[in-house]
Structure formats: C-alpha cells, structure tokens
Amino acid sequence: MKSPLPDYLQAVLEKARSNENGAPAGYIETLARADPSKMAVALAMVDGKIYSAGDDDVEFSIQSISKAFVYALAIEDAGLDRVMQKIGVEPSGDKFNQLSLEKKTNRPMNPMINAGAITAHALVVGPNSTAEERTDRILKALSKLAGRQLHVDEEVYEAELRDADRNMAIGYMLKAAGIISCDPREVVRGYIRQCAINVNVRDLAMMTATLCNGGVHPLSGEQIIPQLSVRQVLSIMATCGMYDAAGDWLTRVGIPAKSGVAGGIIGALPGQVGIAAFSPNLDERGNSVRGIEICEMLSADMELHMMGIS
Numbered sequence: 001m002k003s004p005l006p007d008y009l010q011a012v013l014e015k016a017r018s019n020e021n022g023a024p025a026g027y028i029e030t031l032a033r034a035d036p037s038k039m040a041v042a043l044a045m046v047d048g049k050i051y052s053a054g055d056d057d058v059e060f061s062i063q064s065i066s067k068a069f070v071y072a073l074a075i076e077d078a079g080l081d082r083v084m085q086k087i088g089v090e091p092s093g094d095k096f097n098q099l100s101l102e103k104k105t106n107r108p109m110n111p112m113i114n115a116g117a118i119t120a121h122a123l124v125v126g127p128n129s130t131a132e133e134r135t136d137r138i139l140k141a142l143s144k145l146a147g148r149q150l151h152v153d154e155e156v157y158e159a160e161l162r163d164a165d166r167n168m169a170i171g172y173m174l175k176a177a178g179i180i181s182c183d184p185r186e187v188v189r190g191y192i193r194q195c196a197i198n199v200n201v202r203d204l205a206m207m208t209a210t211l212c213n214g215g216v217h218p219l220s221g222e223q224i225i226p227q228l229s230v231r232q233v234l235s236i237m238a239t240c241g242m243y244d245a246a247g248d249w250l251t252r253v254g255i256p257a258k259s260g261v262a263g264g265i266i267g268a269l270p271g272q273v274g275i276a277a278f279s280p281n282l283d284e285r286g287n288s289v290r291g292i293e294i295c296e297m298l299s300a301d302m303e304l305h306m307m308g309i310s
C-alpha cells in the first residue's frame with residue numbers, strides 16, 4: 001500500500017506557506033539573498049525509510065545544526081570528562097552569539113551557543129590539530145551520517161569569514177579564559193567552515209535518524225556515534241537546541257531539536273524518527289518561522305510530544 005505520508009507532508013507545507021513572517025538571516029549577503037519561498041520537510045525513520053516533500057533537493061548551509069554533531073565528535077575524540085571540563089550543559093537563555101561564560105567555571109554555558117560550539121570544534125581530533133584537520137574530520141563524519149559526500153559552500157564560508165568579528169571576539173574570550181589554548185583565529189576559521197557545509201532536508205533527516213537510532217546509521221547499520229554521546233547530545237538538544245526559545249519549543253513541540261540561521265531545523269524523537277524542516281525566514285531568535293510551524297504541526301498530528309499527548 002502506498003504510504004499516505006508524502007501527501008500529508010505536502011499538506012503540512014501548504015499550511016505553513018501562508019506564514020510570511022520573519023526574514024532570512026541578514027548578517028551576510030549570501031544568506032540574505034536566500035529565496036524565502038523555498039520550503040521543505042523530510043522524515044527519516046529509524047528503519048531507514050525516508051519521506052520528503054517540497055524543495056527537498058535545495059541545499060543550504062547547515063550552520064548551527066552542525067553544533068549538535070560536532071559536540072558528539074568532541075566527546076568521541078577528547079572524552080566526556082574533558083568536554084565537561086570545558087563546556088557546560090545549562091541552557092543560557094541568551095542569544096546564540098552572546099559573549100558569555102559561566103561565572104564560577106569560566107566554561108561556555110552549553111555547546112549550542114557559539115562560545116560552546118567554538119570550544120567543541122577546538123576539541124575535535126586533538127589538542128594540536130589544524131583547522132584543516134578538524135574540518136576534514138567533521139566533513140567526513142557529517143557525510144557518513146548523511147550517506148553522501150557533502151561539500152563546503154565556499155561563498156558562505158568566505159562571506160562569514162569577512163564578517164567574523166563577533167565570533168573572533170568569542171574566540172579571544174575563550175583563549176583569555178583558558179578554555180582554548182590554540183590560536184583563536186584558527187579555531188574560529190574552522191568553526192565557520194563547519195557551519196558552511198551544505199545539506200538538504202533529506203541529509204539532515206537521515207543524520208538525525210542516526211541520533212534517534214542510538215547512533216547506529218539506519219541504512220548502513222554502522223555504529224557511527226557512540227551511545228553515550230547520543231544521550232548527551234539529545235539531552236543538550238532538548239534543553240538548549242533552540243537557544244532562548246528552548247522552553248517555548250519543548251513545551252509546544254516536545255522533542256530534542258536544533259536550528260541553524262540558514263533556515264534548517266532538525267527534531268529527533270528517540271527510537272522513532274528524525275525530522276528536518278527548511279525555510280529561510282527567521283524569527284527574532286534566529287529560528288526558522290515556517291520550520292517551527294511545520295514541526296508543531298507534525299508533533300500535534302503525529303502525537304510526537306515526548307511528555308504526553310499533544
């Protein structure tokens with residue numbers, strides 16, 4: 001029997017289309033030029049089946065969604081104890097690019113705000129690794145999760161690098177606080193490159209389904225992310241993934257999630273399904289307006305809320 005899911009997903013997109021609020025990220029020209037009419041959704045089940053609708057082959061930069069996966073890599077490469085010494089696990093309630101550290105420990109509050117994500121990037125591979133080695137490791141790992149070779153969008157990378165004052169400031173703050181010890185410019189350069197990796201919603205849904213499947217890739221059957229890292233990443237996504245909208249999201253949608261400024265959102269329902277939505281218009285917190293609406297509809301219609309009936 002033909003699955004009713006593709007038609008349902010198309011209907012969800014049509015409902016979300018009427019919401020024209022928000023605007024694409026404006027801080028670099030390359031993102032500001034994004035076509036706001038683009039919209040897509042994909043669901044990847046833990047058995048590897050994937051369903052999608054809309055502009056599901058349109059690529060956009062992964063941006064902050066990379067933070068969830070790179071945090072997992074940092075845990076794998078440096079060990080959880082070292083990662084915990086360097087990055088906290090508390091929601092900050094701050095904007096994603098806030099220059100802030102925990103008062104007592106000097107650690108960034110969590111790995112989903114830029115300060116924590118830049119630190120996680122620095123922990124990938126090893127203490128003396130170069131930006132190239134780290135981004136190479138990250139690109140390979142994300143490609144494996146997506147099930148195809150991904151590429152860096154060089155235009156986005158160059159544009160972000162030209163306008164990196166705030167992230168550079170965060171890098172120097174981390175160096176001054178003793179959280180990172182290498183050249184902050186190199187670390188931020190690598191972090192910016194990680195954010196500029198292009199994906200589509202089908203890639204993101206499959207990457208997320210691996211998180212939902214205890215780190216085992218649904219298609220290859222390979223344990224790509226260790227179970228302990230998966231638990232850590234999903235917990236952080238639940239509490240910090242939507243920045244200062246995390247509480248709003250958890251109560252309304254009720255699944256661990258992560259957003260990016262290019263308009264992507266992933267949602268992970270452990271044991272069941274990885275969700276990815278995309279549309280460039282963002283709200284004032286930097287989350288995709290239609291992406292949120294799509295996830296809210298999916299959560300309500302399919303009763304995905306982890307805490308009970310939607």
Ligand code: GLN
Pocket residue numbers: 062063064065096097114160167192195259260261262286
């Ligand atoms: N590259 C962006 C930045 O570091 C990513 C932020 C995001 O997606 N929220 O500012």
